[in-house]
Amino acid sequence: MARPPYLTHRIVVFVLVDLLIAFIVIAALFQSRQQAHDRAATLVDGLAQVLEQTISAMVYRIDITLLDTVEEMESELAKGIDETSINVFLHRQIKHHPELDALRIVDETGHLRYGIGEAAGNTTSSSVADRDYFIRARDDPDSGLFVSKPVIGRISGKWSIALGRRINRPDGSFGGAVLALITLEQFQKLFRAIDIGPKGVVTLLDLDMEIVARHPEAKGRYSSTGTRITQEALTRALQKAPETGAYDVTSWLDKTARVMSYRKVDNYPGYIFVGIANDDFLGDWHKQSVMTIILMVLVVTITGIGIKKSERAEKERQRLTRALRLLSEGNLSLARAADEPALLSDICRLVVEVGGYLMAWVGFAENDEEKTVRPVAQSGYEDGYLENTRISWSSELAIGRGPTGKAIDTGKCQVNQNILTNPTLAPWREAAIKRGYTASIALPLVSHAQTIGALTIYAAESDAFGTEEIALLEELARNLVFGMETLRTRSQIKTAQTEIEYLAYHDPLTDLPNRRLLLDRLHRTLASRERTKCGGALMLIDLDNFKTLNDTFGHETGDQLLRQVAERLSNCVRKGDTVARLGGDEFVVMVENLSENPEEAAAQIKTIGEKILAALSSRYSVSEHEHHGTASVGAALFGDHQESVEELLKQVDIALYQAKAAGRNTLRFFDPELQAAVQARAAMEATLRQGIRDNQLLLYYQPQVDGAGQSVGAEALVRWHHPDRGMVSPHEFIPLAEETGLILPLGEWVLETACSQIVAWSHQPGMAHLSLAVNVSARQFRQTDFVEKVQGVLKRTGANPQRLKLELTESMLVDNVEDIIEKMSALKRAGVSFSLDDFGTGYSSLSYLKRLPLDQLKIDQSFVRDVLTDPNDAAIARTIVALAQSLGLSVMAEGVETEAQRAFLSSHGCHHYQGYYFSRPLPVESFELFAHRSVEETIH
Numbered sequence: 001m002a003r004p005p006y007l008t009h010r011i012v013v014f015v016l017v018d019l020l021i022a023f024i025v026i027a028a029l030f031q032s033r034q035q036a037h038d039r040a041a042t043l044v045d046g047l048a049q050v051l052e053q054t055i056s057a058m059v060y061r062i063d064i065t066l067l068d069t070v071e072e073m074e075s076e077l078a079k080g081i082d083e084t085s086i087n088v089f090l091h092r093q094i095k096h097h098p099e100l101d102a103l104r105i106v107d108e109t110g111h112l113r114y115g116i117g118e119a120a121g122n123t124t125s126s127s128v129a130d131r132d133y134f135i136r137a138r139d140d141p142d143s144g145l146f147v148s149k150p151v152i153g154r155i156s157g158k159w160s161i162a163l164g165r166r167i168n169r170p171d172g173s174f175g176g177a178v179l180a181l182i183t184l185e186q187f188q189k190l191f192r193a194i195d196i197g198p199k200g201v202v203t204l205l206d207l208d209m210e211i212v213a214r215h216p217e218a219k220g221r222y223s224s225t226g227t228r229i230t231q232e233a234l235t236r237a238l239q240k241a242p243e244t245g246a247y248d249v250t251s252w253l254d255k256t257a258r259v260m261s262y263r264k265v266d267n268y269p270g271y272i273f274v275g276i277a278n279d280d281f282l283g284d285w286h287k288q289s290v291m292t293i294i295l296m297v298l299v300v301t302i303t304g305i306g307i308k309k310s311e312r313a314e315k316e317r318q319r320l321t322r323a324l325r326l327l328s329e330g331n332l333s334l335a336r337a338a339d340e341p342a343l344l345s346d347i348c349r350l351v352v353e354v355g356g357y358l359m360a361w362v363g364f365a366e367n368d369e370e371k372t373v374r375p376v377a378q379s380g381y382e383d384g385y386l387e388n389t390r391i392s393w394s395s396e397l398a399i400g401r402g403p404t405g406k407a408i409d410t411g412k413c414q415v416n417q418n419i420l421t422n423p424t425l426a427p428w429r430e431a432a433i434k435r436g437y438t439a440s441i442a443l444p445l446v447s448h449a450q451t452i453g454a455l456t457i458y459a460a461e462s463d464a465f466g467t468e469e470i471a472l473l474e475e476l477a478r479n480l481v482f483g484m485e486t487l488r489t490r491s492q493i494k495t496a497q498t499e500i501e502y503l504a505y506h507d508p509l510t511d512l513p514n515r516r517l518l519l520d521r522l523h524r525t526l527a528s529r530e531r532t533k534c535g536g537a538l539m540l541i542d543l544d545n546f547k548t549l550n551d552t553f554g555h556e557t558g559d560q561l562l563r564q565v566a567e568r569l570s571n572c573v574r575k576g577d578t579v580a581r582l583g584g585d586e587f588v589v590m591v592e593n594l595s596e597n598p599e600e601a602a603a604q605i606k607t608i609g610e611k612i613l614a615a616l617s618s619r620y621s622v623s624e625h626e627h628h629g630t631a632s633v634g635a636a637l638f639g640d641h642q643e644s645v646e647e648l649l650k651q652v653d654i655a656l657y658q659a660k661a662a663g664r665n666t667l668r669f670f671d672p673e674l675q676a677a678v679q680a681r682a683a684m685e686a687t688l689r690q691g692i693r694d695n696q697l698l699l700y701y702q703p704q705v706d707g708a709g710q711s712v713g714a715e716a717l718v719r720w721h722h723p724d725r726g727m728v729s730p731h732e733f734i735p736l737a738e739e740t741g742l743i744l745p746l747g748e749w750v751l752e753t754a755c756s757q758i759v760a761w762s763h764q765p766g767m768a769h770l771s772l773a774v775n776v777s778a779r780q781f782r783q784t785d786f787v788e789k790v791q792g793v794l795k796r797t798g799a800n801p802q803r804l805k806l807e808l809t810e811s812m813l814v815d816n817v818e819d820i821i822e823k824m825s826a827l828k829r830a831g832v833s834f835s836l837d838d839f840g841t842g843y844s845s846l847s848y849l850k851r852l853p854l855d856q857l858k859i860d861q862s863f864v865r866d867v868l869t870d871p872n873d874a875a876i877a878r879t880i881v882a883l884a885q886s887l888g889l890s891v892m893a894e895g896v897e898t899e900a901q902r903a904f905l906s907s908h909g910c911h912h913y914q915g916y917y918f919s920r921p922l923p924v925e926s927f928e929l930f931a932h933r934s935v936e937e938t939i940h
Helices: 005-079 082-095 132-139 182-190 230-242 285-297 303-336 340-353 403-410 422-435 467-505 515-528 546-553 555-572 598-616 645-661 672-693 730-740 744-761 787-796 811-812 817-829 863-867 871-885 900-905 926-940
Strands: 102-106 110-116 159-168 174-184 201-206 211-215 244-250 259-264 272-279 359-365 373-379 415-416 437-447 450-461 535-543 578-583 585-595 619-622 627-628 629-640 668-669 696-706 712-720 725-730 771-775 804-809 833-839 855-859 890-893 912-914
Touching: 005 082, 005 102, 005 159, 005 182, 005 244, 005 259, 005 285, 005 467, 082 102, 082 110, 082 450, 132 159, 132 174, 132 725, 132 900, 159 182, 159 804, 174 182, 174 585, 182 211, 201 515, 211 912, 230 244, 230 259, 272 672, 285 696, 303 467, 303 546, 340 359, 340 373, 340 450, 340 467, 340 619, 359 403, 373 403, 373 871, 403 437, 403 450, 403 771, 415 744, 437 467, 437 629, 437 712, 450 467, 515 578, 515 585, 515 725, 535 555, 535 645, 546 555, 555 585, 555 598, 555 619, 578 645, 629 645, 645 668, 672 712, 672 730, 672 744, 696 744, 696 771, 696 926, 712 730, 712 926, 730 744, 730 926, 744 771, 744 804, 771 833, 771 871, 787 817, 804 811, 811 833, 817 833, 855 863, 855 871, 863 871, 863 890, 871 890
Parallel strands: 629 668, 712 771, 771 804, 804 833, 833 855, 855 890, 890 912
Antiparallel strands: 102 110, 102 174, 159 174, 201 211, 201 272, 244 259, 259 272, 359 373, 359 450, 415 437, 437 450, 535 585, 535 629, 578 585, 619 627, 696 712, 696 912, 712 725
């Protein structure tokens, strides 16, 4: 029987349909394979980008820490090393870097001095002097950040790389280096966290294509760290795209075909390579192929079912493709985003335009009473939904139990495949249906283990979110958080850089320009004089008696006064003039655009200076106290003369010195004659230094006698015998030594010489009983090791400490009395005695006087001189004697010049004297003759 025509037609139709389906399936398989390849390429590119950004960010953070550590060490080198402070600083720094194995500081020889981390305390034979990175830091002052090749640590024994920076001493010389050590295990740990399939590979190569770290570890010749990789496919790819690219390659190591993606790492000299094996990303494709063939057999009889399944698969594929495109476009958005709001808005836009979803928005979690979710970015069809909908992340509120709130509260992704059937979405169902929202997903934004908000996406169809799609969207959310953190870090760095730049040119206390900015403006002003043809002036202002206010009421009060002074000075000058603070209580005003005529310019400056003096002498209100202060002002004009900045500063400083010498609260202009005096003083300082080195100093001895006229001791007085000038008056060089600090070596020489003389007298008959008084300056006594120095001199010379008397002045008692008492007590226990010189002319605090371990008070010669003619001086002398007797102290009068003065003092209980009536200061030979003669006269 012949086959009916309609059946033949149907068979033909089915055969044609089957052939068409077979053709479509085969084409789909090839297309699916290509898409799987493309997805794999996109995946490894995204992973390479994430790893590159992670490593770059890690190196950047470590470099910030290295810069901070260099700054801390250079500051410590400038002021003196404090090991405790350094170790505390290193502990604080390494806490923020769990990736670091150690944070170390090596000195200029390469030896480890300080370190935090594994085996950091083991400094035995720990030297990096032969390491390439140390040699580079030592030899190149501009080496910047250096990154070593992998080496086996001499302390840890681990493969590590070192990141470091050079440390400079205050003079700019090499002072060592700070090193941050990262073990290669850290990179392995990072790579292991990346899911790229069982046969995937992640490799970090340096710029020489040498292996730094690889996961998984390969076996064979190229498995060791430091080995160079040479592959033709790799070489071609890098030549074509040196920064980032991808290529297919079959590894000769394990014969595995892979899709490789690479990126050059920012902030690190190397490349990150991520490869996914064809077997891994085509595994699903192979399974799909088998299933498709089976389906094709079934489709022969159930073509409709096959077509429907194919339609569903295509729909899922399209959604996944869109999600992958969305992830890729999102990564590009992260790279080009200028700020956080733009990034959030762009991600929402891409979710809608690339991902094909209906609406997307980002909300931040607020910490108000209702725990509100605040929308910050949105894209797509919204129609007032966010404006009219209240959303919270509090689980205690009904409006906090929706997907967005739960995602923030739990930190977990919330997927809702059908809003119509989910009872927990009742508060939002009507508004969602009105806008066509059928399914949603809320992705938590987790930063530093804290959920800060959520990315919520709405779809028009139900069951819109597949498993793989959800995974890709979760990755999009993680990438978004990474981008936000990066932008916030950049913003913080930019803000810090702006603040650092401002602080570099401004005084932090007063916000005035500092010395650096003043000098810059002064240089530019002087350079433009020929063009502007205008005069100018520099004014140096110093507050009178500011130290007294600071010491009396504290530094906070002093700082308040300085801020008020800065404000008043700014109000005294024109807008274009400069008011700067040099430091302490010194301010500078630079006035420009003055008259070319020097006399007119001086008159203008005189007016401004008087205005400044009047402003600064007005009453201040600081720390609930009223303060009346004055200032001294020195001024120097500049115009057509070719003064340098240094010369102007010297001139204005000399003018200020002249203003202070004139009685303060006044204005003085620079005087060339005064400059000559300053230059002469500088010459005297150089000559004095030479004199100390060349042993031009001598000790003279002024006798101290008792009531019977017998010598009981002497005061050692330094004299300077200049080879050209002869004897130089102490009134010339002692104040100079005090101001320049030469008093310290001078004082040490006097003490050493005096102690040696005590030893010499101890072997002479009639001299062994003599005590020798040595004046000690305030600067000497304030040395932290003063007690040790005196004890060292006594031990070195063998002098009897009971024959040494140290004379202090009352002015020394103004500061840090407790420290003075402690030092005096220590030397007192050693046998040294103390005399308070010039008593009655200075501090005279009886509360401190009774606590000081003194042996003697000296009546100043200013009281002795007029003791017979001035009742006040006589009363003071009697009071000092009575005070000394009440405290159990001896009394010595200095400056006794007549018998009548001696008799008056003796009649009131003072029986020890020093002065020209008995003898002038004498060379040692003449003094010894005087002492022997006084003994003989007493005997006879």
